[in-house]
Amino acid sequence: MVSVAIHKFSSCDGCQLAFLNAGQDLITLSNMVEIVNFAEAGIVDTRAKADIAFVEGSISTPEDLERISDIRHNSNYLITIGACATAGGLQALRNLANGKEWIADIYATADTISALPTSTPISDHVKVDLELWGCPVSTRQVFTAIRSLLFDVLPRDEHDKLCLECKRQGVSCVMVTQGIPCMGPVTRTGCGALCPRHGRDCYACYGPAENPNTDALGKRFAGLGLVSGQIAARFHFINSASPDFRQAGLNWKDKGNDG
Amino acid sequence: MSQDTDQTRLDYLDRPQFQSLLDVLQDAGFRCVGPQVSDHAIVFEEISYVGQLPTGMVDRQGPGRYTLKDTGTGRFFYWVSGPQALKPHLFLPREVLWQVDRDDDGKLHFSSACGQPQGVAFIGVRSCDLAALDLLDRHFLQGDYVDSAYQSRRQQIFIIAVNCARSAETCFCHSTGDGPQVRGGGYDLLLSELDEGFIITSGSSKGDEILVRLPLRASTNQQHEQVRQELVSAEQQQRSLPSTDLNEKLMSQLEHPRWDDLQERCLSCGNCTAVCPTCFCHSEIDHPGLNGMTSEHIREWDSCFTSGHSYIHGHVLRDDTRKRYRQWLTHKLATWHDQYQRSGCVGCGRCITWCPVGIDLTEEVAVICGGDAHG
Numbered sequence: 001m002v003s004v005a006i007h008k009f010s011s012c013d014g015c016q017l018a019f020l021n022a023g024q025d026l027i028t029l030s031n032m033v034e035i036v037n038f039a040e041a042g043i044v045d046t047r048a049k050a051d052i053a054f055v056e057g058s059i060s061t062p063e064d065l066e067r068i069s070d071i072r073h074n075s076n077y078l079i080t081i082g083a084c085a086t087a088g089g090l091q092a093l094r095n096l097a098n099g100k101e102w103i104a105d106i107y108a109t110a111d112t113i114s115a116l117p118t119s120t121p122i123s124d125h126v127k128v129d130l131e132l133w134g135c136p137v138s139t140r141q142v143f144t145a146i147r148s149l150l151f152d153v154l155p156r157d158e159h160d161k162l163c164l165e166c167k168r169q170g171v172s173c174v175m176v177t178q179g180i181p182c183m184g185p186v187t188r189t190g191c192g193a194l195c196p197r198h199g200r201d202c203y204a205c206y207g208p209a210e211n212p213n214t215d216a217l218g219k220r221f222a223g224l225g226l227v228s229g230q231i232a233a234r235f236h237f238i239n240s241a242s243p244d245f246r247q248a249g250l251n252w253k254d255k256g257n258d259g
Numbered sequence: 260m261s262q263d264t265d266q267t268r269l270d271y272l273d274r275p276q277f278q279s280l281l282d283v284l285q286d287a288g289f290r291c292v293g294p295q296v297s298d299h300a301i302v303f304e305e306i307s308y309v310g311q312l313p314t315g316m317v318d319r320q321g322p323g324r325y326t327l328k329d330t331g332t333g334r335f336f337y338w339v340s341g342p343q344a345l346k347p348h349l350f351l352p353r354e355v356l357w358q359v360d361r362d363d364d365g366k367l368h369f370s371s372a373c374g375q376p377q378g379v380a381f382i383g384v385r386s387c388d389l390a391a392l393d394l395l396d397r398h399f400l401q402g403d404y405v406d407s408a409y410q411s412r413r414q415q416i417f418i419i420a421v422n423c424a425r426s427a428e429t430c431f432c433h434s435t436g437d438g439p440q441v442r443g444g445g446y447d448l449l450l451s452e453l454d455e456g457f458i459i460t461s462g463s464s465k466g467d468e469i470l471v472r473l474p475l476r477a478s479t480n481q482q483h484e485q486v487r488q489e490l491v492s493a494e495q496q497q498r499s500l501p502s503t504d505l506n507e508k509l510m511s512q513l514e515h516p517r518w519d520d521l522q523e524r525c526l527s528c529g530n531c532t533a534v535c536p537t538c539f540c541h542s543e544i545d546h547p548g549l550n551g552m553t554s555e556h557i558r559e560w561d562s563c564f565t566s567g568h569s570y571i572h573g574h575v576l577r578d579d580t581r582k583r584y585r586q587w588l589t590h591k592l593a594t595w596h597d598q599y600q601r602s603g604c605v606g607c608g609r610c611i612t613w614c615p616v617g618i619d620l621t622e623e624v625a626v627i628c629g630g631d632a633h634g
Contacts, residue, residue: 025549032550147547156544160529160565163615167533168352168560170302172342175615176325177299185528185615199298210566211580213526220323220616 002150005037005050007071009057009064010091010119014136015082016040016056022139029146051076052149054142058084060091060119072126079145080122083135087207088241090135091119095241096250121241130155133188135205135238141190158190159210162202165193174201181221183234186212186244207239214248228256271478273456274333278309280419283472284380289417292348293382294338300325301341303348303381313338320427320608322617336383336452339427342613344388345381346536349412350395353559356408356543361552372555373408380417386438387430389420389445390605391536397599398539408558417465420446424489426496429608431621434499437605440490451486458486498611498621500592501628503602508628509593513585517627522581524616529562531610531618532587537603542567563587588623 006016019026020041035041036048046067053075059068072078080086088095094102099117104110122128132141141158148155162184166173171193174180183204184196190206208214214235221231235249272280284291285307293306296313306312312335319326320339330337355372362368384392399409423430423439432438441449447466451458458478461470502508532538542561547554561568563586569576577583595603604620611619 028549143549144546147549147551150551151547160562160567161527163526163528163530164533164560164562164565167342167530170343170347170352172298172300172302173325173530173613173615176323176613179324182615185526185530211527213580216524216526216616 002033002052003036003048003050004033004146005048005053005071005075006035006040007037007046007053007055007057007067008039009055009068009085009122010060011057011082011084011089013040013056015085015134018081018137018139018142022143025139025143029143032150033146046071047074049074052146053078055080055085055122056082058089058091058119058121059125060116061114062116063114064116065125068122068125077129077149078122078126079130079132079142080128081132081134081137081142083133083205083207083238084119085122086131086133086242087239087245088119088121090238090240092241093236094119096236119241130157132190133207133239134190138191158188160189161185161209161212162187162189162191162193162196162206165189165191166196169193169197171196174199175220175224179224181224181226181234183217186214186217203237204234204245205238207242208244212244214244215251218248218252228252232256268477269475270458270460271456271476271482272459272473273476274454276474277335277457279474280469281307281309281382283469284417287378287469289378289380291380291382294336294341296327299327301327301338303341303344303383306382309335317425318427320429320612322429322611322619323614324617325612333454334424334452336421336450337424339423339425339430340385340387340607340609342534342609344384344536345392346395348379348381349392349416350399350409350539350541350560351558353557354408355555356558357556359554359556371407373411376412376415378415378417379412380419382419384418384420384446385423385607386420386441387432387605387607388536389418389441390432390435390437391607392418393445394537394599394601394603394605395539417469418446419448419450420462421450421452422486422490423493424452426493427608427612428497429611430496430606431498431500431608432606433494433496434501434503435602435604435606436503439493453482453485458482498608498619500604500606500621500624504596505602505624505628506593506596509589509624512627513589515627517623518581518585521584521618521623522579524618525580525584526616527564527580527583528615529564530613530615531620532562532564533560534609534613535591535603536605536607536609537591538562540568563590588620588627592624 037045083089095118145155175182180201182201184202187204188206188209195202218231232249232252235245239245291306292303294301295304295311315330315332316327316338318338360368399406420441446462449460461467540561541558544557564583566575591603
C-alpha cells in the first residue's frame with residue numbers, strides 16, 4: 001500500500017485542514033493509502049519512510065534545517081503545500097527586514113528564541129517534486145495530486161492567471177468595473193476565483209502565475225491611485241519570497257524611497 | 260394621424276406590454292435569458308419579469324474601464340454591451356464532455372455527458388453578437404467534425420435581437436461591417452426601442468409564431484424615422500479598423516517593433532480572449548474520482564495567452580508575451596480569413612474595455628499596419 005506522510009514546519013497549520021476537512025474523501029483515502037505521519041490527526045512518526053510526503057510550512061529554525069533533510073531522505077515524492085512551504089510564507093517578510101530586531105521588539109526574552117534570520121521555502125534546501133500554491137491549499141488540490149500519483153501520472157501544474165478563471169465563472173472584473181487594484185492578472189489560478197466571486201480583489205495568495213508582468217500591473221495600480229509603498233505591499237503580502245513578487249515589491253519600494 | 264400609420268403593419272409593442280413577450284416565450288416552453296445588472300455590469304442571466312431588466316441603465320466604456328449609470332429613462336436596452344453575451348451560453352466555459360466508469364471486473368464504460376438542453380430565448384442580442392454567433396457556427400458546426408455539445412444547445416435557442424440606439428466609446432462595429440444595425444438574418448425577432456415602446460419584426464417562422472400572440476398595434480412613420488435617426492447617430496463611432504481584411508498587411512508586419520512594446524504593456528492574462536465573442540480556444544482535462552472508479556473528461560476555455568496553448572512535447576512554442584499577443588492579433592484579424600473567410604473581429608470592443616491595462620486593439624492595428632513604429 002502506498003504510504004503518505006504529512007509534515008509540518010513554520011506555518012499556521014491551515015493547509016493540513018485540506019485533509020481534515022475532506023469529509024468522506026478522507027475515509028476513502030485512508031482505505032487506499034497508509035498515512036504514516038500526520039500529527040494534526042494524531043499519527044506521529046516523523047521519521048517514517050513515505051512514498052508521498054506533503055510538507056507544510058517554511059524553514060525558519062535551525063532544527064527545521066535538519067528535519068527537512070531527514071524527510072527528503074525518507075520520502076520518494078515530496079510535495080510542498082501552501083505559501084509557507086512553497087514561498088516562505090508571510091513570515092518571510094522578515095527576510096526584507098532585520099529579523100533579530102523584530103524579535104527583540106516583541107518578546108521579553110528574545111535570546112531564548114532560536115530562529116534563523118530568514119524564513120525560506122522548502123525548495124531552497126532540498127529537491128521538491130511538486131509545489132502546490134495557496135494560502136491555504138484546498139482539498140481539491142491535494143487530493144487531485146494524490147490521485148494523479150496513484151495513477152502514475154504527473155500532477156498537472158495549474159499556473160495560468162486567475163483572470164481566466166474569473167471569466168469562466170462569469171465574474172465581472174472588479175478592476176475594470178470598480179477600479180479596485182486586483183492581483184489576479186499576475187496570480188496563479190487554483191482557488192476557483194474565490195475572492196472576486198465575492199466582489200473583492202485577489203490578494204495573490206496563490207503566488208505568481210506563469211509569465212507574470214508585474215511591472216505593467218504595478219503601473220496600472222499607480223494609475224488607480226496607489227502610492228509606491230502600497231504597490232510594494234501588494235506584491236510582498238503573502239508570497240514575498242517568491243522571486244517574481246519579491247523583485248516587483250523591491251522595485252516599487254525603491255521608487256518610493258527615490259520619491 | 261391616419262396618413263402616418265399603416266394599419267396592415269402591426270409591428271408596435273407598447274412598453275407596458277413588454278411583459279407579454281416574456282409570458283408568451285415562457286408559455287412556448289422557453290427559458291428566458293436577458294440583460295440584468297449584476298456585479299456592476301450588464302450580464303445575461305435568467306429572467307422572467309420586466310422588472311429584472313436594466314431599465315434606464317447606460318454603460319460608460321473605455322480602455323480598461325466599464326461603469327454603469329442610471330439615466331432615469333424608461334428604456335430597457337439603452338446600454339450597449341456587457342462582458343459577455345451568447346458565447347458562455349453556447350460554448351460553455353467549462354463542461355463535462357464524457358464520463359468513464361470502471362466496473363467491478365475492471366472493464367471501462369464510456370458515456371456521453373451531453374444532455375438535451377431546454378430551449379432558451381435570448382433577449383437583447385446585438386448586431387455584433389449575431390455576427391459573432393455566425394462565426395462560432397462556422398467553427399463548431401461546419402466541416403467534417405460537428406461539435407455535438409455546441410450543436411445541441413444551438414438548435415434550441417430563440418434570438419430576440421435589438422438594434423443599438425447608441426454606441427459605446429469602445430464600439431467599432433461600423434468599420435467591421437457588423438453593426439450597429441441588425442442587417443440580414445440570424446434572429447427570430449428584432450426589436451427597435453423607442454421611449455414609449457418597440458417596433459418589432461420577425462426574422463423566422465419561429466418568430467412569426469411568437470409575434471402573432473403579442474398585443475401589437477400599428478407603428479407610425481414618425482416612429483420608424485426616429486429609429487433610423489438613432490441608428491445613424493449610433494454609427495458615429497470613435498474607433499475603427501482600417502479595413503475588413505488585414506490579412507496581408509498584418510502578416511507582412513510580423514517583426515514590427517510594436518510587438519516588443521506590447522510585451523511591456525500586456526499582462527498576458529487572457530481577458531481579451533475570454534470576453535471576445537468569437538474566441539473558441541479550449542483545453543481538455545480529466546478529473547478522476549478519488550477512488551479511481553470514475554473519471555470525467557472536461558473541456559474548459561483556454562487562451563492563446565497561456566503557455567499551455569502552444570505547448571508541444573517538452574517545449575512551449577510561444578514562450579513570451581510578444582509571441583502570444585502577435586498570435587492573438589494575427590489570428591483574429593488575419594489568418595481567420597483563411598479559416599473562416601472573414602475577419603474574426605466583429606467590432607464589439609470588449610477586448611478594449613475588459614483589458615485590465617486598457618490595451619486598445621484598434622490603436623495597435625493602426626500603428627502596426629500604419630508603419631509608425633513608435634505609435
